[in-house]
Amino acid sequence: MKLGIVGAGSWATALAHILSKNFQSVILWARDKDVAENINQNHKNDKYLPDILLNSNISATIDLEEIFRQDIIIIAIPMQHIRETISNIKLKEEKMIISASKGIEIGSLKLPSDVIKESLDIPEENIFALSGPSFAKEVAKELPTALTLAGKDIQKAEKLQQLLNTKTFRIYISEDIKGVEIGGAVKNVIAIACGASDGLKLGNNARASLITRGLYEMTKFVPIFNANPQTIYGLSGLGDLVLTATGDLSRNRRFGLLIGEGYSVEEAIKKINQTIEGIETVKAIKQLSEKYNLELPISEMVYKVIYEKLNIKKAVDLLMNRELKKEFL
Amino acid sequence: MKLGIVGAGSWATALAHILSKNFQSVILWARDKDVAENINQNHKNDKYLPDILLNSNISATIDLEEIFRQDIIIIAIPMQHIRETISNIKLKEEKMIISASKGIEIGSLKLPSDVIKESLDIPEENIFALSGPSFAKEVAKELPTALTLAGKDIQKAEKLQQLLNTKTFRIYISEDIKGVEIGGAVKNVIAIACGASDGLKLGNNARASLITRGLYEMTKFVPIFNANPQTIYGLSGLGDLVLTATGDLSRNRRFGLLIGEGYSVEEAIKKINQTIEGIETVKAIKQLSEKYNLELPISEMVYKVIYEKLNIKKAVDLLMNRELKKEFL
Structure with a gap:
């Protein structure tokens, strides 16, 4: 063969x-x-x-x-x-x-x-x-x-x-091909957020929470693509998210790290100098979230930081001070 | 108050x-x-x-x-x-x-x-x-x-x-109090395995897979304690597992790291010199797995390495060479 x-x-x-x-x-x-x-x-x-x-x-x-x-x-x-x-x-x-x-x-x-x-x-x-x-x-x-x-x-x-x-x-x-593909797409956006958190030196607790809440955001795409929710918790969803969000070989994570450390979006893109999928994917996610009225607080912040010049520290404050609620709605 | x-x-x-x-x-x-x-x-x-x-x-x-x-x-x-x-x-x-x-x-x-x-x-x-x-x-x-x-x-x-x-x-x-408690218990055992993987320098891919398959093992306890499966994917399950398995402040992870680096169980316990919950929890997990006939390959290997002197490299080989199968059964 x-x-x-x-x-x-x-x-x-x-x-x-x-x-x-x-x-x-x-x-x-x-x-x-x-x-x-x-x-x-x-x-x-x-x-x-x-x-x-x-x-x-x-x-x-x-x-x-x-x-x-x-x-x-x-x-x-x-x-x-x-x-x-x-x-x-x-x-x-x-x-x-x-x-x-x-x-x-x-x-x-x-x-x-x-x-x-x-x-x-x-x-x-x-x-x-x-x-x-x-x-x-x-x-x-x-x-x-x-x-x-x-x-x-x-x-x-x-x-x-x-x-x-x-x-x-x-x-x-x-x-479940669609479920596998959702994981591969969304994880890059969450990895940018985790990188930014680490760049800001917010600690391991914050990063683990972002990964967890990020996985929850990933599940929001399941009904849209008629996927199986279980797939999100497998190697292509959770596994790849954990890897990308915690391992410094990831370009998406490194892009986030640079943003968290204070580099501008343009400087960070220049420094990485290879395709950073999450930067493109977050645009599509923004379009999906508007079309289907999805609540995606982490992706939303990543979008605003990259495309609307929202300050990264302000983004973290907005995330941490959302209304108190149940973990799963 | x-x-x-x-x-x-x-x-x-x-x-x-x-x-x-x-x-x-x-x-x-x-x-x-x-x-x-x-x-x-x-x-x-x-x-x-x-x-x-x-x-x-x-x-x-x-x-x-x-x-x-x-x-x-x-x-x-x-x-x-x-x-x-x-x-x-x-x-x-x-x-x-x-x-x-x-x-x-x-x-x-x-x-x-x-x-x-x-x-x-x-x-x-x-x-x-x-x-x-x-x-x-x-x-x-x-x-x-x-x-x-x-x-x-x-x-x-x-x-x-x-x-x-x-x-x-x-x-x-x-x-879901039981679901929250399952996460807190099982994560320490999986974190030992992840530490051992890192101690053996198996890389980030291997660790991310162990976390993913470890989370799948965690779900096996849900029916036993009549818990809600969704809880496993929240902060107390996935979140705490990711933290404990990737962050060096965790005693369970550090215990695993030492084992992976070649220290004996006794030496590693002595070096940590504080309670390592996973060492005790894996005994209870072993009892549960026998009582309810659960398939828990990662926990099983952790148990054997700690209590039955199974060589850590042999344990990894056994895990990697299991029969090819579907991701979720």
């Missing part, structure tokens, strides 16, 4: 490296010719995943159509670029497509699997989402990692589970 | 300090005369909460009966000592008793509120549990903290909420 991956960022490269153990070959699609050449000539991706010597059956291309000629395809590019990137692809035979992208499309308010379905014009049963607490660097170093693979067709998901699972890359399966 | 607190450890002292803002006076019960004298003479608790100068309306006594003459009483001593400590108390009038202790009684397999109810022979409606992500040191330093106060009588709980809430000590209420 041959694997094609759309993307050559850190997550795409880590997936290539760990999955190259299970596939005959893995080929990455890079937008940037230098990245592709670096991979092909040196078995390295110095820009996105330095220090990892990639397995020899991994190569890269800038020809997107070549990726879609492989047996299984993983999509691992920033959420807002999925539609423009893959819309011109015409699949000649049925393929299983796995989304490893996280976010909500601004404007359409759609999750990655729906954007992929529309862009490639394929049946829902052939689309899967792979998500869970997985810093790319740790996956590439073969540290133990557990993820959820979700798809409507559970028999196909079981086949993929066998195909993707390695000794250090443990795959659980689920039928 | 006057507050009495059974206990003078770090959590009891931090509660005294923050709540002294809302009460006319706070009096702590110390088993150890030196601790009481230190508090009364220097407004300090050098043994358990150094660096904090206690408010002037806080005092300490070694006379337990004096505590129970105050208007509201908080119990904040190690779980396994509650029954022996308070069984001889005869309450002369109705009082509201708040449990701030966390664990399960070995042998009886009862939660703190039930042990308090039996020991003091009082109605369930007068007992409350206060729990959530709250390192004592951060509470004492007035860093923002959110907790859940649970009690069967929600009107009384609302009164207590008003009485206990401060600007930095935010109280949510709940009717």
